[in-house]
C-alpha cells in the first residue's frame with residue numbers, strides 16, 4: 001500500500017484484512033497506474049491543463065430552462081466547493097461526506113469537490129427515507145453533508161440522532177446566506193487536488209444486499225480510473241463528441257460511472273436532469289440531442305412500447321449508443337428496441353462491489369439472451385458450490401477477477417462475496433458454446449424490481465412493526481413490466497381478518513418507513529409460512545407457490 005494522504009484513517013482502518021480481499025489483476029499498459037492518483041485530477045484538472053476548458057461538460061435544466069457548464073466552469077465550482085469543505089466546514093482529508101440529491105450539475109460538482117479536497121464521497125439515493133439514511137450515516141461515520149435543499153427533509157429529521165454529522169450545507173435552493181452557493185462565492189476559484197494515494201478510498205457506495213442491512217462498498221481512486229480504462233474504451237467506445245444521458249442516480253455506481261466518470265474521462269458532455277421517467281426520456285433525448293443513453297431494461301421496454309403511440313413521434317435520430325444494466329435484458333426487449341430505434345442495445349452486467357460493468361458485448365457482438373463476454377481487464381468463470389470450475393453449458397456461480405473488486409466497509413459478508421480471490425456476484429450463470437455468459441437468476445433471495453435491488457427481509461422488518469402482522473415473508477415474483485415485484489406473504493395476528501383495505505394499509509405502512517419503490521406490490525394472507533426444522537423461512541417454497 002502506498003502512503004495514505006489521509007489525516008482521518010477511518011477508511012484504511014475499516015478495509016477488509018488483506019487475506020479477505022479479492023485478487024486484483026492489472027493486465028496491459030493502460031492498467032499500469034501510478035502510486036499517487038486523484039480522480040478529480042485525472043478526470044477534471046487534466047482537461048484544464050490541456051487547454052480544453054472551453055468544452056461543454058455538464059448540461060442541466062433549472063425551472064424548465066436548459067443551461068450548461070464548460071469543463072472550466074465545472075472545475076471552478078468543484079474548486080470552490082473543496083474550499084468550502086476545508087475552510088468553512090472543517091473537513092480534513094479522509095472524512096466521509098454524504099452527498100444527497102437527484103442528478104444535477106451541482107450534485108456532480110459537489111462529488112468532484114469532495115475528490116479534490118481528499119474527502120470520501122458517500123452518495124445516497126434520493127428516495128432513501130430516514131431509517132436508511134441513518135444506517136448509512138452511522139456505518140460510514142459521516143461527518144459532513146452536502147444536500148439538495150429540495151430533499152433536505154429526511155436528512156434534517158435524522159440529524160438529531162446523528163451526533164457525528166457535524167456540518168451540513170444545502171445547495172440548489174434559494175442560494176441565499178448560509179447556502180453552499182453563497183459559501184462558494186467566498187472561496188478562491190482554484191484548489192489543488194489533494195495528492196491522494198492510488199489506494200486511498202475515494203467513495204463508499206452502499207448496496208442493500210440480501211439481509212437488508214446496507215453494505216458499504218469501498219472504492220479507491222485507482223478503482224475509478226481502472227474502470228474508466230476497461231469497459232468504456234473497449235465496449236462503449238464513446239468520444240469527446242458524445243452527449244451522455246440516462247436514468248440511474250449518481251449515487252448508484254451504474255450512474256456514477258456512466259453519467260459522470262466515463263464521459264469526463266473522454267472529455268464528453270453529460271445531460272444531468274432530475275426527473276427521468278420512461279415517459280420523459282424520449283423528450284429529453286430529443287431536446288438535448290443525446291447520443292449515449294444509460295437505463296434499465298424495463299425502461300427500454302416501456303419506451304419502445306410507448307413510442308408508436310406518441311404523436312408527434314419524438315426525434316431520436318441523435319441516439320448512437322444505448323446501454324442496459326441493472327438486471328437481465330430479455331431478448332424480447334432487445335428486439336423491441338431495435339425495431340423502434342434501429343439501435344442494438346449494449347447489455348452489461350456490473351455490480352456495486354466491482355464498481356461497474358465486467359461482462360458485456362458491443363453492438364456488433366451482441367447475442368440475444370446472453371449478457372456478453374468478459375470485458376478486457378476482467379476474467380470470469382463459472383464455479384460449482386465447492387468452488388470448482390464448471391464446463392460450458394452448466395449453471396453455476398458467476399466468479400469475477402479484475403482491477404476492481406469487493407471491499408466491504410467493516411462487514412463480515414466480505415467472506416460471502418469474496419472466496420479464494422474470486423468475486424462471487426450472487427448470480428447463477430452459464431457459458432454457452434460460443435463463450436457467451438448467459439444469466440439465469442440470482443442465487444440468493446434478492447428481489448430486483450425495475451432495476452432497483454430490494455431485500456425481502458428489509459420489507460419484512462417493517463411489516464412486522466404493524467399491529468396486525470404476526471409473521472411474514474417477502475419474495476420476488478415475476479412481473480411483465482418490472483422484471484420482478486416484491487410479494488409479501490402475511491400471517492395475521494388473532495382478531496384481524498384479511499381484507500383489501502388491510503392490504504392497502506400494510507402497503508401504506510411500508511411506504512412510511514422505507515423508500516416507496518420497496519413496498520410489496522402484492523400481499524397474500526396465509527394461515528402459516530413454510531419453515532425448516534430450525535425455524536428458518538423457506539423462501540424458495542414461497543416463490544414456488546406464488
Ligand code: 3UK
Nearest residue numbers: 253254325326327328348349350351352356357425
Ligand atoms: C444484477 C444484472 C443480468 C446482477 C450495476 C452496472 O446493477 C448494478 O449493481 P447492483 O449492485 O446489482 C448487481 C447485480 O444486479 N445485474 C446487473 N446488471 C445485469 N443481471 N444482466 C445484467 N446486465 O444480479 C448483479 O449481480 O445494484 C450495473 C454497473 C454498475 C452497477 N452497480
